[in-house]
Amino acid sequence: xxxxxxxxxxxxxxxxxxxxxxxxxxxxxxxxxxxxxxxxxxxxxxxxxxxxxxxxxxxxxxxxxxxxxxxxxxxxxxxxxxxxxxxxxxxxxxxxxxxxxxxxxxxxxxxxxxxxxxxxxxxxxxxxxxxxxxxxxxxxxxxxxxxxxxxxxxxxxxxxxxxxxxxxxxxxxxxxxxxxxxxxxxxxxxxxxxxxxxxxxxxxxxxxxxxxxxxxxxxxxxxxxx
Amino acid sequence: xxxxxxxxxxxxxxxxxxxxxxxxxxxxxxxxxxxxxxxxxxxxxxxxxxxxxxxxxxxxxxxxxxxxxxxxxxxxxxxxxxxxxxxxxxxxxxxxxxxxxxxxxxxxxxxxxxxxxxxxxxxxxxxxxxxxxxxxxxxxxxxxxxxxxxxxxxxxxxxxxxxxxxxxxxxxxxxxxxxxxxxxxxxxxxxxxxxxxxxxxxxxxxxxxxxxxxxxxxxxxxxxxxxxxxxxxxxxxxxxxxxxxxxxxxxxxxxxxxxxxxxxxxxxxxxxxxxxxxxxxxxxxxxxxxxxxxxxxxxxx
Numbered sequence: 001x002x003x004x005x006x007x008x009x010x011x012x013x014x015x016x017x018x019x020x021x022x023x024x025x026x027x028x029x030x031x032x033x034x035x036x037x038x039x040x041x042x043x044x045x046x047x048x049x050x051x052x053x054x055x056x057x058x059x060x061x062x063x064x065x066x067x068x069x070x071x072x073x074x075x076x077x078x079x080x081x082x083x084x085x086x087x088x089x090x091x092x093x094x095x096x097x098x099x100x101x102x103x104x105x106x107x108x109x110x111x112x113x114x115x116x117x118x119x120x121x122x123x124x125x126x127x128x129x130x131x132x133x134x135x136x137x138x139x140x141x142x143x144x145x146x147x148x149x150x151x152x153x154x155x156x157x158x159x160x161x162x163x164x165x166x167x168x169x170x171x172x173x174x175x176x177x178x179x180x181x182x183x184x185x186x187x188x189x190x191x192x193x194x195x196x197x198x199x200x201x202x203x204x205x206x207x208x209x210x211x212x213x214x215x216x217x218x219x220x221x222x223x224x225x226x
Numbered sequence: 227x228x229x230x231x232x233x234x235x236x237x238x239x240x241x242x243x244x245x246x247x248x249x250x251x252x253x254x255x256x257x258x259x260x261x262x263x264x265x266x267x268x269x270x271x272x273x274x275x276x277x278x279x280x281x282x283x284x285x286x287x288x289x290x291x292x293x294x295x296x297x298x299x300x301x302x303x304x305x306x307x308x309x310x311x312x313x314x315x316x317x318x319x320x321x322x323x324x325x326x327x328x329x330x331x332x333x334x335x336x337x338x339x340x341x342x343x344x345x346x347x348x349x350x351x352x353x354x355x356x357x358x359x360x361x362x363x364x365x366x367x368x369x370x371x372x373x374x375x376x377x378x379x380x381x382x383x384x385x386x387x388x389x390x391x392x393x394x395x396x397x398x399x400x401x402x403x404x405x406x407x408x409x410x411x412x413x414x415x416x417x418x419x420x421x422x423x424x425x426x427x428x429x430x431x432x433x434x435x436x437x438x439x440x441x442x443x444x445x446x447x448x449x450x451x452x453x454x455x456x457x458x459x460x461x462x463x464x465x466x467x468x469x470x471x472x473x474x475x476x477x478x479x480x481x482x483x484x485x486x487x488x489x490x491x492x493x494x495x496x497x498x499x500x501x502x503x504x505x506x507x508x509x510x511x512x513x514x515x516x517x518x519x520x521x522x523x524x525x526x527x
Contacts, residue, residue, distance in 0.1 A: 034498055034501040034507075035496060035497035035498030035499075035500070035501045036498060037498075053507055054497050054501065054507070054511065056496060056497065056498055057496075073497065073511055075481075075496060075497060076481065091511075092511075092512065092513070094481070094483075094513055095478065095481070113478070113513050114477075114478050114516070132478070132516075133477075133478070133516070
């Protein structure tokens with residue numbers, strides 16, 4: 001376990017990722033990311049990775065155990081298929097943030113664009129700003145917490161993931177419905193906000209959305225909803 | 227997949243090095259579109275009654291000397307710039323629309339890549355790095371430019387199928403995406419009199435804009451018409467005499483990133499193209515909303 005510094009204007013992304021795989025518990029500082037793709041992908045230990053700037057596609061993909069902090073914006077698919085650990089985006093995230101993530105926490109301080117937490121499989125995604133359209137599409141389990149607004153078709157074809165939104169929802173997707181926010185849900189939101197470090201946000205201001213479970217099995221009477 | 231770039235200069239210093247900036251951005255998008263590349267640059271505007279035309283030879287070993295003599299006699303040639311055996315630009319003492327129509331009628335061995343007062347278009351079915359060197363893009367100055375790197379999915383890789391597509395006086399279009407209703411729309415536009423050069427879906431989008439603009443629509447209205455009439459995926463960048471506009475389809479299938487500093491406004495398919503610009507790392511960067519027309523320039527769209 002040691003300290004590594006990579007200037008990506010001078011060395012390829014692959015050298016960073018190889019070092020991250022070789023010293024899985026190390027501490028990494030990444031300079032000049034320049035929007036490059038696949039930065040800090042496939043971490044498998046308790047590494048701490050800090051990236052100074054904007055990153056491209058699939059940053060921190062498949063992350064296990066590691067903590068990755070991006071001091072900038074990120075492109076498509078940040079923390080895609082994350083298994084565990086924590087990924088923090090200090091800026092905005094592009095489309096499909098946290099796609100198919102199985103575990104861990106993805107925190108986004110800015111906004112996330114379309115299809116945030118698409119096909120979520122158990123991770124928690126907490127967004128300080130707003131999310132774009134079709135967020136939570138086909139999300140199976142895990143939690144999506146949005147402190148701002150949500151775009152159109154939120155939670156379309158949702159399975160058992162739970163969605164909490166504090167602001168306006170432009171529209172709900174097929175089979176997504178608003179559900180009562182009970183004490184247990186307020187506690188769940190409070191816990192997730194605390195984990196993300198957003199303690200100043202009031203949990204009772206959120207509304208809860210989930211699956212109406214009408215699309216689980218084909219029913220000719222609901223065919224129009226497909 | 228394809229790559230798009232656009233840059234609009236807000237300072238003299240940036241304008242002087244516009245080609246260098248555009249070239250750096252386009253090179254970053256090379257792996258999004260390795261089979262063709264193109265650039266529309268807006269520079270050195272000519273006056274009323276004059277036109278700039280960008281020309282591509284459709285035949286091998288064309289004699290540009292003979293072409294320039296024809297242009298001198300037919301259109302009142304003022305300046306002729308031969309890029310290489312296949313490409314040239316000319317300034318003529320004729321209005322742009324009339325100049326383009328004359329070349330199309332009288333010199334069938336040429337394709338008019340653009341006609342206008344400030345636009346010049348260069349494009350070819352070569353990899354982007356070769357393209358940038360061949361046309362000396364890094365040495366160019368100008369007020370704004372849009373560019374494209376192509377990864378063909380819908381139609382053949384040919385010079386005519388590469389972008390930007392000229393869409394009218396000082397107007398052009400680049401497209402990342404694919405349209406699914408282009409055959410029907412092409413047939414409708416052909417009935418309206420449009421002549422198509424390729425089977426390319428993007429050429430149909432360009433022709434659609436040309437048609438809407440010719441019918442008197444503003445650029446913004448014409449672009450908003452795309453939301454109704456085009457079915458498919460698209461991020462468009464449109465170059466105008468005064469700036470450029472960006473539109474993404476309502477589902478936002480294709481990427482786009484915008485950035486602005488005191489020196490420039492720029493768009494690209496990916497941030498890494500913007501990162502090459504001066505102070506790109508410190509620019510305000512955001513992602514355009516789907517289905518919303520964004521535009522920059524001295525004159526509103």
